[in-house]
Amino acid sequence: VLYCRDSFNEQWRFLDDRVCKAGCLGWILGPPGTGKTTTTMSFMQSRGMEEGWRVICFRLWKWGIVEFLQVDDGVLRKCEMPADNAGAWIPKFLRERAPSGKKTLVSIDGYRQGEQAHGFVLSACLYWVHRELENRRLVITTSMSSRAKKSSEQDANEKVEEMMVYSWTMEEYLEACRYDAFYKSVADVMKWSLDEEEGSMDEGEGSMDETEQERRSREIESKYQIVGGSCRYMFERRTDEAIQELRDGIEAVPDFASLFDMGMGERANNAVNRLHGKYRVGDEVHWTLVSRFVSMELAQRLGETFVRKIEELVDATGNPTLRGWLFEMLFFARIRGAGLQLTTRSEIVDDWKRCNVIRLEAMQIHKLQEKTKVARVCLKPLKWNQGGYDAVIVDWSEKFVRFVQVTTRQSHDLKLRYMAKCLQLLGIGKEEGWKVEIVFVVPEEILNSFSVKNVENKGILARYGWTRGNE
Numbered sequence: 001v002l003y004c005r006d007s008f009n010e011q012w013r014f015l016d017d018r019v020c021k022a023g024c025l026g027w028i029l030g031p032p033g034t035g036k037t038t039t040t041m042s043f044m045q046s047r048g049m050e051e052g053w054r055v056i057c058f059r060l061w062k063w064g065i066v067e068f069l070q071v072d073d074g075v076l077r078k079c080e081m082p083a084d085n086a087g088a089w090i091p092k093f094l095r096e097r098a099p100s101g102k103k104t105l106v107s108i109d110g111y112r113q114g115e116q117a118h119g120f121v122l123s124a125c126l127y128w129v130h131r132e133l134e135n136r137r138l139v140i141t142t143s144m145s146s147r148a149k150k151s152s153e154q155d156a157n158e159k160v161e162e163m164m165v166y167s168w169t170m171e172e173y174l175e176a177c178r179y180d181a182f183y184k185s186v187a188d189v190m191k192w193s194l195d196e197e198e199g200s201m202d203e204g205e206g207s208m209d210e211t212e213q214e215r216r217s218r219e220i221e222s223k224y225q226i227v228g229g230s231c232r233y234m235f236e237r238r239t240d241e242a243i244q245e246l247r248d249g250i251e252a253v254p255d256f257a258s259l260f261d262m263g264m265g266e267r268a269n270n271a272v273n274r275l276h277g278k279y280r281v282g283d284e285v286h287w288t289l290v291s292r293f294v295s296m297e298l299a300q301r302l303g304e305t306f307v308r309k310i311e312e313l314v315d316a317t318g319n320p321t322l323r324g325w326l327f328e329m330l331f332f333a334r335i336r337g338a339g340l341q342l343t344t345r346s347e348i349v350d351d352w353k354r355c356n357v358i359r360l361e362a363m364q365i366h367k368l369q370e371k372t373k374v375a376r377v378c379l380k381p382l383k384w385n386q387g388g389y390d391a392v393i394v395d396w397s398e399k400f401v402r403f404v405q406v407t408t409r410q411s412h413d414l415k416l417r418y419m420a421k422c423l424q425l426l427g428i429g430k431e432e433g434w435k436v437e438i439v440f441v442v443p444e445e446i447l448n449s450f451s452v453k454n455v456e457n458k459g460i461l462a463r464y465g466w467t468r469g470n471e
Contacts, residue, residue: 001185002042003176007165011039014163019139020047020105025129025158026139027147030165031276031290033230036141037109039165044107045071053103058090058125060110060118066090070097087120094128103135111142126158145278145287167229167277167290170221177216186235190219226382228291229277243382246294249274250301288322293382295322299329300336300357300380307333328390328406331441332357335378335391345447355393388418389438394426401428402437410446414438416457416471429463436464 002008011028019026028036041057048055048071059067066086070077081089098104106125111118122140129136147162154160177183183190210218220234226242227233233242253275277290289295299307307329310322334340339354357378376395389403403419405412419438423429442450459468 001182002038003179003182005035005168005172005176008035008039011036011163011165012043014161015040015043015139018161018163019137023133023137023159024161025126027160027162028139028141028165029144029146029162031167031229031278032143032274033232034165034167035231036143036165040107040109040139040141044105045076047105048072053105054098055105055107056094056098057107057109058121060108060112060115060121062112062115066117066121068093083117086117087124090121090124091128094124098128098136100132101135103137105137105139108138108140111140111144113142113144113148145276164278164285166280166285168231168234169229169279170224173220173224173231173234174217177220178213183216189236189238190216190223192219192222192239224291226291226293228289228294229279230274230290243293246274246291247297250294250297286322289325292325292328295325295329296332296380299333302333303337304330304333324408327408327443331404331406332378332380332391335393342441343444343447352393357391388415388422392422394428399434400437401434402439404439404441406441408443408446410449411451411453412440413454413456414452414471416455416460416466420457420460423464434464436461436466 014026014028018024028040030036044055044057047053055071057069059069061067061083064083065080066083068079068081081093094106098106106128108118108121108125111122125138129138177186177190223234223239223242226239226246227237233245237245275290275294276287278285278287289298307326310329311326331340335352335354336357337354340352342350342352344350353376355376355378357380359380359382376393376397379392379394380390381392388405390406391404393402393404394400401423403422419436423436428434440450440452455471458471459466461471462468
């Protein structure tokens with residue numbers, strides 16, 4: 001089951017009008033996991049069932065093989081060939097499978113600039129098109145940010161046209177999951193899979209009168225913070241699988257400076273990896289990190305210097321997605337580094353000592369009781385939409401807990417049940433003398449105007465000295 005977001009329909013029209021009818025050489029570009037291949041394949045399967053059309057797809061991988069797919073009379077046929085002699089066997093293959101006089105659409109999927117075998121495939125397909133321009137069509141799908149070393153003269157001769165496919169937005173995910181047939185097809189991977197082994201931070205989170213659509217929205221909002229605009233991770237991977245693949249991607253980056261240099265513009269010619277997203281906001285387009293989770297992982301790993309370098313990049317401060325993450329990235333980089341110095345509305349300077357940051361995953365929370373009681377630590381939840389906090393600083397020797405909400409918004413709700421649940425799971429409160437503090441950390445420019453909009457679950461922290469009604 002496919003959900004046809006606007007980009008799906010735009011890509012379908014591009015393939016139909018510009019490639020098939022106008023005979024343009026089509027390039028479909030954009031970050032991984034945006035649905036480029038799925039849309040192209042659905043179009044080709046549809047076109048292959050039309051009388052008078054043949055469709056062929058060459059799927060290219062980074063190394064090893066070239067996969068061939070053909071829809072013939074509504075039947076999908078597949079085979080694999082070695083990549084090292086692709087330039088030799090593809091011309092013969094096309095002569096046999098796409099004879100002259102037949103309308104044929106060929107797709108090259110997964111093209112990567114600089115891969116020799118990929119270049120051989122593209123060259124062979126272009127030569128095949130030139131032999132019979134009136135009947136032969138070619139489209140290339142790639143996760144590159146742009147085509148390298150463009151030649152205006154050759155582009156004109158080949159009638160090159162490009163289409164950019166953008167990352168998914170939260171609104172598109174929410175709209176897709178409103179449709180029962182689609183949601184049922186992806187429901188198995190939408191649940192927050194990190195909750196399954198042991199106690200969950202969100203146990204009982206949904207209220208008794210929560211509707212089905214509200215439950216779905218809660219699932220999407222939580223997972224979106226991990227996977228961002230990659231619908232592949234949203235709809236094809238469990239949460240734990242997506243986290244592992246994203247962490248593997250971070251480990252595989254050889255040069256973080258070049259990673260962000262590529263992510264901020266069209267000038268790069270490398271393939272965009274799984275850590276990138278490209279978002280269209282109104283008439284503006286922004287390259288950025290794929291998700292909030294990736295941003296925070298990088299900030300903790302590389303520190304404040306790295307965050308400052310991001311701020312200096314062209315387009316960073318004008319990018320609404322990245323701008324909202326930078327402040328939180330800075331917080332975690334500092335608390336793990338040299339510590340923080342904050343100023344209250346009363347102009348009192350408060351120094352927060354540095355401490356290690358430990359991920360607060362639901363399946364590990366009980367183990368943390370014994371593991372961390374001898375230290376002062378900053379616990380960071382993976383789930384962001386619980387509405388209560390972004391960090392929990394715990395000092396067992398001082399019997400002190402500080403919940404921290406880092407935000408750039410002008411106002412924020414205070415949902416105390418999430419703090420109470422966290423304290424319960426950490427085993428805090430079984431003995432007297434614990435002090436619990438809740439702090440909103442905001443940029444200096446909105447310190448005096450910031451407000452707590454609504455307080456929910458009043459009285460739930462009474463055992464920690466919070467008087468009901470005076471929260």
